[in-house]
Amino acid sequence: GVCQLDMFSILSRTSLEFIGRAGVGYSFDPLTSGEQGGLKSFFQPFSGPLLLPYRAVASRIRPPYLRRFALSLIPSKTLGALCNDISAMDTKAKALVRDKKQAVQNGPIEAIDSSHDIMSLLLKSNLTAAADMKFTDDELVAQISSVEMIIQAGTDVSSSALNRIVHVLALHPDVQEKLRAEIMETNEQPTHDDPVHLPYLDGVVRETLRLYPPITAMTRNATQDCILPLSNPITGIDGRTINAIPLLKETEVYMAIAAANHNKAIWGPDALEFTPQRWQNGRAVGVTVRMSGIYGNKMTFVGWGRSCIGFKFVQLELKVALSVLLRSFRFSVATNRIRWTMSSPASPTVDSLPLLPILVEQLSS
Numbered sequence: 199g200v201c202q203l204d205m206f207s208i209l210s211r212t213s214l215e216f217i218g219r220a221g222v223g224y225s226f227d228p229l230t231s232g233e234q235g236g237l238k239s240f241f242q243p244f245s246g247p248l249l250l251p252y253r254a255v256a257s258r259i260r261p262p263y264l265r266r267f268a269l270s271l272i273p274s275k276t277l278g279a280l281c282n283d284i285s286a287m288d289t290k291a292k293a294l295v296r297d298k299k300q301a302v303q304n305g306p307i308e309a310i311d312s313s314h315d316i317m318s319l320l321l322k323s324n325l326t327a328a329a330d331m332k333f334t335d336d337e338l339v340a341q342i343s344s345v346e347m348i349i350q351a352g353t354d355v356s357s358s359a360l361n362r363i364v365h366v367l368a369l370h371p372d373v374q375e376k377l378r379a380e381i382m383e384t385n386e387q388p389t390h391d392d393p394v395h396l397p398y399l400d401g402v403v404r405e406t407l408r409l410y411p412p413i414t415a416m417t418r419n420a421t422q423d424c425i426l427p428l429s430n431p432i433t434g435i436d437g438r439t440i441n442a443i444p445l446l447k448e449t450e451v452y453m454a455i456a457a458a459n460h461n462k463a464i465w466g467p468d469a470l471e472f473t474p475q476r477w478q479n480g481r482a483v484g485v486t487v488r489m490s491g492i493y494g495n496k497m498t499f500v501g502w503g504r505s506c507i508g509f510k511f512v513q514l515e516l517k518v519a520l521s522v523l524l525r526s527f528r529f530s531v532a533t534n535r536i537r538w539t540m541s542s543p544a545s546p547t548v549d550s551l552p553l554l555p556i557l558v559e560q561l562s563s
Contacts, residue, residue, distance in 0.1 A: 199560065202532050205364055206546055206554035209519075213357035216515045222294060223315030291339045295321075356512045358412035358543035360519055361554050365536065365546060366406055366472060367520075368529040368556055373474060377402055378524045386525070393517035401477035403516050404494050408465075409472055411498040412543035414456040418504070420449045429487075430463075458489060458497040528559040 219225055259265040269281055298321050320341060324333050333341065367374040377398055384392040393399060426443045434440050445451070462469045464487045468476075476482050482495060490501035492509060499506035506512075523529075532555040538544050546554040 200557055202555055203558050204553050205529075205556045205558075206361055206552055209360045209364060209554075210353075210357040212519065213360055213515065214353050216519075217353050217356065217511070220315055220511065222317045223298070288339065292335075295335060295338045354543050355412045355506070355508070356515050358545060359407060359512055359516060361546055362410045362412070362538070362544070363403065363406045363516055363520065364523070364529055364556065365554060366410070367402075367524075368531045370472060371530065373402065373472075374524065374529065377520070378528075381521050381524050384521070388518070388521050390514075393521040394514070396517070396521075397478075398474065399517055399520060400480065401474035402520075403513060404477045404480070404496075405472060405474045406516075407498045407512075408459045408494070408496045409470075410538075410544070411455050411459055411496070413498075414454075414540055414542070414544060416453045416455060416500060418451050418453060420445045420447055420451065422447050426451070453497070453500070455497045455500070458491075463487070464489070464495075526561055528561060530557040530559070532557045 215225065259268050266281060269277055294317065298317050301318075303325070321338070324338065367377070380396050380398045381393075384396065424445050426445050428441055428443065431439045431441045459465075460469050464485060465476075465482065466484060476484075477494070480494060485495060487495075489495050489497060491497040491499065492501045492505040493499045493513075499509035499512075533548065535548050536554065537547050539547055545552055548555060
Protein backbone atom coordinates (compact mmCIF):
# COMPACT_ATOMS: atom_id res chain seq x y z
CA GLY A 199 0.00 0.00 0.00
CA VAL A 200 0.82 3.69 -0.03
CA CYS A 201 1.05 5.94 3.01
CA GLN A 202 2.30 9.43 3.75
CA LEU A 203 5.27 9.67 6.10
CA ASP A 204 7.34 12.52 7.48
CA MET A 205 10.67 11.42 6.05
CA PHE A 206 12.47 14.32 7.71
CA SER A 207 12.08 12.75 11.13
CA ILE A 208 12.84 9.22 9.92
CA LEU A 209 15.89 10.07 7.82
CA SER A 210 17.34 12.43 10.42
CA ARG A 211 17.27 9.67 13.00
CA THR A 212 18.68 7.25 10.44
CA SER A 213 21.65 9.56 9.90
CA LEU A 214 22.30 9.63 13.63
CA GLU A 215 22.29 5.84 13.71
CA PHE A 216 24.82 5.67 10.87
CA ILE A 217 27.30 8.02 12.43
CA GLY A 218 26.62 6.90 16.00
CA ARG A 219 27.74 3.37 15.22
CA ALA A 220 30.73 4.50 13.19
CA GLY A 221 31.78 7.29 15.55
CA VAL A 222 31.27 5.95 19.07
CA GLY A 223 30.29 2.33 18.45
CA TYR A 224 26.92 2.99 20.02
CA SER A 225 23.47 2.27 18.62
CA PHE A 226 20.94 4.93 19.51
CA ASP A 227 18.30 2.59 18.08
CA PRO A 228 16.09 5.55 17.21
CA LEU A 229 13.67 3.77 14.85
CA THR A 230 12.27 1.14 17.20
CA SER A 231 9.52 3.46 18.43
CA GLY A 232 8.02 6.87 17.89
CA GLU A 233 10.39 8.36 20.45
CA GLN A 234 13.92 9.42 19.72
CA GLY A 235 15.31 7.44 22.63
CA GLY A 236 18.66 8.70 23.83
CA LEU A 237 19.09 11.13 20.98
CA LYS A 238 17.79 14.22 22.74
CA SER A 239 19.62 13.62 26.02
CA PHE A 240 22.89 12.63 24.37
CA PHE A 241 23.10 15.64 22.09
CA GLN A 242 21.45 18.25 24.27
CA PRO A 243 24.87 19.89 24.83
CA PHE A 244 24.98 20.91 21.19
CA SER A 245 21.88 23.08 21.26
CA GLY A 246 21.63 26.80 20.61
CA PRO A 247 23.99 28.26 23.23
CA LEU A 248 27.06 26.77 21.61
CA LEU A 249 26.33 28.79 18.51
CA LEU A 250 26.51 32.10 20.33
CA PRO A 251 29.52 34.40 20.77
CA TYR A 252 30.05 33.22 24.35
CA ARG A 253 32.39 30.61 22.94
CA ALA A 254 34.83 33.33 21.95
CA VAL A 255 34.60 34.92 25.41
CA ALA A 256 35.27 31.64 27.21
CA SER A 257 38.23 30.68 25.04
CA ARG A 258 40.08 33.89 25.99
CA ILE A 259 39.90 33.41 29.76
CA ARG A 260 43.23 32.23 31.19
CA PRO A 261 44.08 30.01 32.95
CA PRO A 262 41.41 27.52 31.85
CA TYR A 263 40.41 26.47 35.37
CA LEU A 264 39.18 30.02 36.04
CA ARG A 265 36.75 29.97 33.11
CA ARG A 266 33.83 28.36 34.91
CA PHE A 267 34.12 30.73 37.88
CA ALA A 268 34.46 33.81 35.68
CA LEU A 269 31.54 32.85 33.46
CA SER A 270 29.34 32.12 36.49
CA LEU A 271 29.60 35.80 37.43
CA ILE A 272 27.88 36.91 34.21
CA PRO A 273 24.07 37.23 34.74
CA SER A 274 22.96 35.43 31.59
CA LYS A 275 20.53 32.53 31.32
CA THR A 276 21.99 31.60 27.96
CA LEU A 277 25.51 31.50 29.36
CA GLY A 278 24.31 29.49 32.34
CA ALA A 279 22.77 26.98 29.95
CA LEU A 280 26.07 26.81 28.08
CA CYS A 281 27.98 26.03 31.28
CA ASN A 282 25.47 23.32 32.18
CA ASP A 283 25.75 21.88 28.69
CA ILE A 284 29.55 21.72 28.94
CA SER A 285 29.28 19.92 32.28
CA ALA A 286 26.78 17.46 30.81
CA MET A 287 29.05 16.78 27.83
CA ASP A 288 32.02 16.22 30.13
CA THR A 289 30.03 13.80 32.29
CA LYS A 290 28.86 11.82 29.27
CA ALA A 291 32.35 11.74 27.77
CA LYS A 292 33.76 10.36 31.04
CA ALA A 293 31.07 7.68 31.15
CA LEU A 294 31.73 6.69 27.54
CA VAL A 295 35.49 6.46 28.16
CA ARG A 296 34.93 4.34 31.27
CA ASP A 297 32.52 1.95 29.56
CA LYS A 298 34.64 1.65 26.43
CA LYS A 299 37.82 1.01 28.41
CA GLN A 300 36.11 -1.78 30.33
CA ALA A 301 34.78 -3.31 27.11
CA VAL A 302 38.18 -3.16 25.41
CA GLN A 303 40.07 -4.49 28.45
CA ASN A 304 37.63 -7.22 29.48
CA GLY A 305 35.98 -8.20 26.20
CA PRO A 306 36.97 -11.19 24.04
CA ILE A 307 39.75 -10.64 21.53
CA GLU A 308 37.36 -11.24 18.63
CA ALA A 309 35.03 -8.48 19.79
CA ILE A 310 37.91 -6.05 20.24
CA ASP A 311 39.34 -6.74 16.81
CA SER A 312 35.94 -6.37 15.15
CA SER A 313 35.29 -2.90 16.60
CA HIS A 314 36.15 -0.23 14.05
CA ASP A 315 34.40 2.84 15.40
CA ILE A 316 36.53 5.90 16.17
CA MET A 317 36.29 5.55 19.95
CA SER A 318 37.24 1.86 20.04
CA LEU A 319 40.19 2.41 17.70
CA LEU A 320 41.39 5.32 19.85
CA LEU A 321 41.17 3.33 23.08
CA LYS A 322 42.77 0.20 21.61
CA SER A 323 45.67 2.26 20.29
CA ASN A 324 46.06 3.93 23.67
CA LEU A 325 46.23 0.60 25.50
CA THR A 326 49.11 -0.62 23.34
CA ALA A 327 51.00 2.68 23.12
CA ALA A 328 54.31 3.26 24.86
CA ALA A 329 54.00 4.63 28.38
CA ASP A 330 55.24 8.09 27.41
CA MET A 331 52.81 8.22 24.48
CA LYS A 332 49.60 7.22 26.26
CA PHE A 333 46.74 9.63 26.81
CA THR A 334 45.64 10.23 30.38
CA ASP A 335 41.96 9.71 31.15
CA ASP A 336 41.42 13.49 31.05
CA GLU A 337 43.04 13.65 27.61
CA LEU A 338 40.84 10.77 26.43
CA VAL A 339 37.76 12.61 27.67
CA ALA A 340 38.83 15.67 25.69
CA GLN A 341 39.26 13.52 22.57
CA ILE A 342 35.85 11.91 23.03
CA SER A 343 34.24 15.33 23.45
CA SER A 344 35.76 16.24 20.09
CA VAL A 345 34.32 13.04 18.59
CA GLU A 346 30.89 14.02 19.93
CA MET A 347 31.20 17.39 18.17
CA ILE A 348 32.15 15.60 14.94
CA ILE A 349 29.12 13.32 15.29
CA GLN A 350 26.78 16.28 15.76
CA ALA A 351 28.21 18.13 12.76
CA GLY A 352 28.20 14.96 10.66
CA THR A 353 24.62 14.12 11.60
CA ASP A 354 23.36 17.55 10.57
CA VAL A 355 25.07 17.52 7.17
CA SER A 356 24.36 13.89 6.28
CA SER A 357 20.74 14.22 7.43
CA SER A 358 20.26 17.24 5.18
CA ALA A 359 21.82 15.40 2.23
CA LEU A 360 19.78 12.23 2.80
CA ASN A 361 16.50 14.13 3.10
CA ARG A 362 17.31 16.13 -0.01
CA ILE A 363 18.17 13.11 -2.15
CA VAL A 364 14.91 11.33 -1.21
CA HIS A 365 12.95 14.48 -2.06
CA VAL A 366 14.80 14.82 -5.38
CA LEU A 367 14.06 11.19 -6.30
CA ALA A 368 10.39 11.73 -5.46
CA LEU A 369 10.40 14.72 -7.84
CA HIS A 370 12.15 12.72 -10.60
CA PRO A 371 10.41 9.31 -10.83
CA ASP A 372 12.29 8.44 -14.03
CA VAL A 373 15.63 8.83 -12.25
CA GLN A 374 14.29 6.86 -9.29
CA GLU A 375 13.20 3.93 -11.47
CA LYS A 376 16.50 3.82 -13.36
CA LEU A 377 18.40 3.89 -10.09
CA ARG A 378 16.22 1.17 -8.58
CA ALA A 379 16.86 -1.07 -11.59
CA GLU A 380 20.62 -0.67 -11.11
CA ILE A 381 20.37 -1.40 -7.38
CA MET A 382 18.23 -4.51 -7.93
CA GLU A 383 21.06 -6.05 -9.93
CA THR A 384 23.27 -6.15 -6.82
CA ASN A 385 23.16 -8.48 -3.82
CA GLU A 386 20.10 -8.26 -1.59
CA GLN A 387 22.48 -7.86 1.36
CA PRO A 388 24.93 -5.35 -0.14
CA THR A 389 28.58 -5.31 0.87
CA HIS A 390 30.65 -2.14 1.04
CA ASP A 391 31.75 -2.62 -2.57
CA ASP A 392 28.26 -3.00 -4.05
CA PRO A 393 26.91 0.57 -3.66
CA VAL A 394 30.36 2.11 -4.13
CA HIS A 395 30.74 0.70 -7.63
CA LEU A 396 27.30 1.52 -9.05
CA PRO A 397 27.88 4.24 -11.70
CA TYR A 398 24.36 5.67 -11.87
CA LEU A 399 24.04 5.73 -8.08
CA ASP A 400 27.34 7.60 -7.94
CA GLY A 401 26.03 10.09 -10.51
CA VAL A 402 22.79 10.67 -8.58
CA VAL A 403 24.68 11.29 -5.33
CA ARG A 404 27.24 13.59 -6.96
CA GLU A 405 24.61 15.60 -8.83
CA THR A 406 22.42 16.01 -5.74
CA LEU A 407 25.37 17.23 -3.68
CA ARG A 408 26.35 19.61 -6.49
CA LEU A 409 22.93 21.13 -7.10
CA TYR A 410 21.80 21.07 -3.47
CA PRO A 411 24.80 21.39 -1.12
CA PRO A 412 23.74 20.99 2.54
CA ILE A 413 25.86 24.01 3.46
CA THR A 414 25.20 26.76 0.92
CA ALA A 415 27.79 29.26 2.16
CA MET A 416 30.71 29.52 4.55
CA THR A 417 33.19 32.11 5.74
CA ARG A 418 36.94 32.12 6.20
CA ASN A 419 39.16 34.67 7.94
CA ALA A 420 42.49 35.80 6.53
CA THR A 421 45.23 34.85 9.00
CA GLN A 422 47.60 37.42 7.52
CA ASP A 423 47.68 40.22 4.96
CA CYS A 424 47.44 38.63 1.53
CA ILE A 425 46.35 39.00 -2.08
CA LEU A 426 43.25 37.09 -3.22
CA PRO A 427 43.47 36.30 -6.95
CA LEU A 428 40.23 36.28 -8.97
CA SER A 429 39.38 33.46 -11.37
CA ASN A 430 37.75 36.03 -13.64
CA PRO A 431 38.63 39.74 -13.73
CA ILE A 432 36.01 42.28 -12.71
CA THR A 433 35.61 45.94 -13.61
CA GLY A 434 35.79 48.48 -10.80
CA ILE A 435 33.58 51.57 -10.53
CA ASP A 436 36.43 53.60 -12.00
CA GLY A 437 36.50 51.37 -15.09
CA ARG A 438 39.77 49.66 -14.24
CA THR A 439 40.13 45.89 -14.54
CA ILE A 440 40.68 44.12 -11.23
CA ASN A 441 42.47 40.74 -11.23
CA ALA A 442 43.13 40.42 -7.49
CA ILE A 443 41.88 41.86 -4.20
CA PRO A 444 44.20 42.79 -1.31
CA LEU A 445 42.99 41.48 2.06
CA LEU A 446 44.04 42.67 5.49
CA LYS A 447 44.56 40.21 8.32
CA GLU A 448 41.27 39.15 9.98
CA THR A 449 39.23 40.06 6.88
CA GLU A 450 36.21 37.75 6.65
CA VAL A 451 35.73 36.20 3.21
CA TYR A 452 32.27 34.90 2.27
CA MET A 453 32.34 31.73 0.17
CA ALA A 454 29.16 31.18 -1.84
CA ILE A 455 29.30 27.38 -2.15
CA ALA A 456 25.96 27.01 -3.95
CA ALA A 457 26.83 29.80 -6.39
CA ALA A 458 30.10 28.07 -7.32
CA ASN A 459 28.25 24.78 -7.84
CA HIS A 460 25.68 26.53 -10.06
CA ASN A 461 28.09 28.63 -12.12
CA LYS A 462 27.13 28.21 -15.79
CA ALA A 463 30.60 29.29 -16.86
CA ILE A 464 31.87 26.11 -15.19
CA TRP A 465 29.01 23.61 -15.43
CA GLY A 466 27.43 24.66 -18.70
CA PRO A 467 23.98 26.02 -19.63
CA ASP A 468 22.22 23.21 -17.73
CA ALA A 469 23.98 24.04 -14.46
CA LEU A 470 20.65 24.59 -12.67
CA GLU A 471 19.16 21.30 -13.89
CA PHE A 472 19.31 17.93 -12.12
CA THR A 473 21.33 15.84 -14.58
CA PRO A 474 22.90 12.70 -13.02
CA GLN A 475 24.20 11.52 -16.38
CA ARG A 476 26.65 14.43 -16.50
CA TRP A 477 28.86 12.33 -14.20
CA GLN A 478 31.02 9.59 -15.70
CA ASN A 479 33.77 7.84 -13.76
CA GLY A 480 33.52 10.45 -11.04
CA ARG A 481 34.01 13.39 -13.40
CA ALA A 482 31.57 15.85 -14.92
CA VAL A 483 31.51 15.54 -18.70
CA GLY A 484 32.62 18.67 -20.51
CA VAL A 485 33.79 20.53 -17.41
CA THR A 486 37.31 21.85 -17.93
CA VAL A 487 37.53 24.57 -15.28
CA ARG A 488 39.13 23.19 -12.14
CA MET A 489 38.06 24.37 -8.70
CA SER A 490 39.82 23.60 -5.45
CA GLY A 491 36.94 21.56 -4.04
CA ILE A 492 37.92 18.23 -2.51
CA TYR A 493 35.01 16.33 -4.08
CA GLY A 494 34.36 16.11 -7.81
CA ASN A 495 35.32 19.71 -8.65
CA LYS A 496 32.46 20.90 -6.42
CA MET A 497 32.71 23.21 -3.42
CA THR A 498 30.14 21.19 -1.45
CA PHE A 499 32.74 19.98 1.06
CA VAL A 500 35.01 23.00 0.52
CA GLY A 501 38.69 22.33 -0.17
CA TRP A 502 42.25 23.00 0.86
CA GLY A 503 43.36 21.94 4.34
CA ARG A 504 40.05 23.01 5.88
CA SER A 505 37.83 20.69 3.87
CA CYS A 506 35.21 18.44 5.47
CA ILE A 507 36.93 15.41 7.01
CA GLY A 508 33.75 13.34 6.72
CA PHE A 509 32.99 13.81 3.03
CA LYS A 510 33.70 10.16 2.21
CA PHE A 511 31.44 9.03 5.03
CA VAL A 512 28.54 11.15 3.75
CA GLN A 513 28.89 9.65 0.26
CA LEU A 514 28.93 6.10 1.63
CA GLU A 515 25.96 6.78 3.91
CA LEU A 516 23.86 8.10 1.03
CA LYS A 517 24.73 5.16 -1.21
CA VAL A 518 24.07 2.53 1.45
CA ALA A 519 20.78 4.14 2.51
CA LEU A 520 19.51 4.39 -1.07
CA SER A 521 20.60 0.82 -1.82
CA VAL A 522 18.39 -0.39 1.02
CA LEU A 523 15.43 2.00 0.66
CA LEU A 524 14.89 1.83 -3.10
CA ARG A 525 14.94 -1.96 -3.05
CA SER A 526 11.79 -1.97 -0.92
CA PHE A 527 10.05 1.39 -1.38
CA ARG A 528 8.95 3.85 -4.05
CA PHE A 529 8.81 7.56 -3.16
CA SER A 530 6.53 10.19 -4.65
CA VAL A 531 5.63 13.78 -3.85
CA ALA A 532 2.86 14.31 -1.29
CA THR A 533 2.63 18.10 -1.56
CA ASN A 534 4.05 20.98 -3.54
CA ARG A 535 4.36 23.12 -0.40
CA ILE A 536 7.77 21.75 0.59
CA ARG A 537 10.30 24.57 0.90
CA TRP A 538 13.95 24.20 1.80
CA THR A 539 15.39 26.72 4.24
CA MET A 540 18.70 28.44 3.56
CA SER A 541 19.87 27.56 7.06
CA SER A 542 23.13 25.77 7.68
CA PRO A 543 22.53 23.00 6.89
CA ALA A 544 19.48 23.29 4.63
CA SER A 545 16.32 21.56 5.85
CA PRO A 546 12.83 20.91 4.45
CA THR A 547 9.77 22.72 5.76
CA VAL A 548 6.04 22.86 5.13
CA ASP A 549 4.36 26.08 6.25
CA SER A 550 7.49 26.88 8.29
CA LEU A 551 7.37 23.53 10.12
CA PRO A 552 10.30 21.07 9.79
CA LEU A 553 8.61 18.40 7.68
CA LEU A 554 9.24 16.33 4.56
CA PRO A 555 5.92 14.61 3.73
CA ILE A 556 6.52 11.88 1.15
CA LEU A 557 4.17 9.22 -0.22
CA VAL A 558 5.85 5.87 0.41
CA GLU A 559 4.77 2.74 -1.46
CA GLN A 560 6.01 -0.65 -0.30
CA LEU A 561 7.12 -2.75 -3.25
CA SER A 562 6.33 -6.42 -3.56
CA SER A 563 9.30 -8.70 -2.95
